Amino acid sequence: MADKPKSSGTGGNTPKPKPGGSGGQSAKDQSRAASRPVAAKGPKGGNTPKGGGNTPRGGKPVAGGTGPKGSRTGVYIAWGAVGLVIVVIAALFIVNATKSNTKDLSYTPVTPAPAQVVHDVTTIPLSTWNKVGVSSSQVSKPTPVSGQPPMSINGKSPAMLYYGAEYCPYCAAERWAMAAALARFGTWSNLQITASSHTDVDADTHTFSFHGASLDSPYIHFVGVEQYTNIPNSTGYTNLQNPTKEEAQILTKYSSSKYLPTGQSSSNGSISFPFVDINNGLLFSGASYDPQVLAGLSWTDISGGLSDPTNPVTQVILTTGNYMSAGICQATHGQPGSVCTSSGVQAAAKALGISAS
Amino acid sequence: MPALRWQPIVTLLLSIYGLGASIYLTITHFEPKALACVTTSTFNCEKVTQSPQSEIFGIPVAMLGLAFFVPMLVLCLPAAWRSAQRWVHLARLILSITGVGMIIYLISAELFVIKAICLWCSSVHIATLLLFIIIATASPIVLAPGYAEVETVPADGALS
Numbered sequence: 001m002a003d004k005p006k007s008s009g010t011g012g013n014t015p016k017p018k019p020g021g022s023g024g025q026s027a028k029d030q031s032r033a034a035s036r037p038v039a040a041k042g043p044k045g046g047n048t049p050k051g052g053g054n055t056p057r058g059g060k061p062v063a064g065g066t067g068p069k070g071s072r073t074g075v076y077i078a079w080g081a082v083g084l085v086i087v088v089i090a091a092l093f094i095v096n097a098t099k100s101n102t103k104d105l106s107y108t109p110v111t112p113a114p115a116q117v118v119h120d121v122t123t124i125p126l127s128t129w130n131k132v133g134v135s136s137s138q139v140s141k142p143t144p145v146s147g148q149p150p151m152s153i154n155g156k157s158p159a160m161l162y163y164g165a166e167y168c169p170y171c172a173a174e175r176w177a178m179a180a181a182l183a184r185f186g187t188w189s190n191l192q193i194t195a196s197s198h199t200d201v202d203a204d205t206h207t208f209s210f211h212g213a214s215l216d217s218p219y220i221h222f223v224g225v226e227q228y229t230n231i232p233n234s235t236g237y238t239n240l241q242n243p244t245k246e247e248a249q250i251l252t253k254y255s256s257s258k259y260l261p262t263g264q265s266s267s268n269g270s271i272s273f274p275f276v277d278i279n280n281g282l283l284f285s286g287a288s289y290d291p292q293v294l295a296g297l298s299w300t301d302i303s304g305g306l307s308d309p310t311n312p313v314t315q316v317i318l319t320t321g322n323y324m325s326a327g328i329c330q331a332t333h334g335q336p337g338s339v340c341t342s343s344g345v346q347a348a349a350k351a352l353g354i355s356a357s
Numbered sequence: 358m359p360a361l362r363w364q365p366i367v368t369l370l371l372s373i374y375g376l377g378a379s380i381y382l383t384i385t386h387f388e389p390k391a392l393a394c395v396t397t398s399t400f401n402c403e404k405v406t407q408s409p410q411s412e413i414f415g416i417p418v419a420m421l422g423l424a425f426f427v428p429m430l431v432l433c434l435p436a437a438w439r440s441a442q443r444w445v446h447l448a449r450l451i452l453s454i455t456g457v458g459m460i461i462y463l464i465s466a467e468l469f470v471i472k473a474i475c476l477w478c479s480s481v482h483i484a485t486l487l488l489f490i491i492i493a494t495a496s497p498i499v500l501a502p503g504y505a506e507v508e509t510v511p512a513d514g515a516l517s
Contacts, residue, residue, distance in 0.1 A: 074497030074500070074501070075494070075497045077497075078497055079494060081493050082489070082494060085457050085461070085486070088461055089461060089464060092461070092464055092465055092468055093464075096469065
């Protein structure tokens, strides 16, 4: 680098540069400066021997040719874009967290079933039952069980146990068939209507609740257990009714792949909502048909079509109902004859390989 | 104007990680049993990688990740960062913008449609986001006119 000239004394003259020199640089310095691309301006005034050339930066990239204003704008744009992207991604997470915290707590309350709905479900013409038979291919067959003792609950036998929950959409679908089939063997009282969870799959499927309902029948003792309501709480749904010890033993016994092989039970060898055991001879675990077929239909829409054998909703409900009827007829040894000898029930019994008489 | 020091090596490492994770996710897209991942109510890799959103126009998203990280790895090699060719730096910037746009879509799909988060996918999203941040903030340097023409100034002693 160029040497800084020494002052000869206070008040004296600044030494003049040598002729042909540049700012007091030596010949070596001049040679170096000439060999480099010079981006910075040279020393001002020519006589001041400061600087005299670029400071070399051993092989590292440097920017050149862009004015400070232009490069500053580029930096602002770049960091602005980065900030925008981070804000967008943060917003996605914040919106999601806010949405999760505002859980849908709505539900359809349980109310007494309208008389017209109860009438339609409990007075389906025999001809409709028989025309439908087991014609719907959308219905899964239940699982026959053999060699088990007849079910006895509270000392009453034969018996039929239903285990489900009011929030459960699969139970909502199954109850239509159960209400219709059991009405062939007795008289319902205190049937109520409600709907499945508003947030689960097949949300708000219209149905009955068996909690508090009873079937007066000389042929079969029906017990319905609704474990949970459809009222959401912090952990799921509020508890409604626990199975008794006797009922729990039945549920535990049949919650096994021994009785519910894979394919029948949606939870691979254990019972799932809804679970229906007809006198330990016929098991239903999970929905017999897709609740989607009931989507958007009100209670009166569904019940009003039950006398029409060509209605697709009626066909899935009554096909399931005929399978249930065949199971009950097996338990009652063919009683009552008017139901058990009907062609629809006989077709169901034949399809299941059981005797309905 | 600051010099590029750590950016080339960090972007190269991020690209290598992203490429490796994309290869793994592509394999597990076709062989879900090979997927090793935490499964809770929030995190569920299989639910994400087997969802309808895991494919775009029939192409698995994991394969799109491969298509992103292969050229990105090439463009993040130290030689590419030193290139005097402006299009190399523009291509890197455009690719990183495309990548970050894609992760915004995929995060939206995970949070609002699939309602599950895939940890493997999230690690690739983070790598892509970091690549974007580094490349975008380095772009004013590498896209400046004259970049690399004056970058290899020899040390003082070289000419003495």
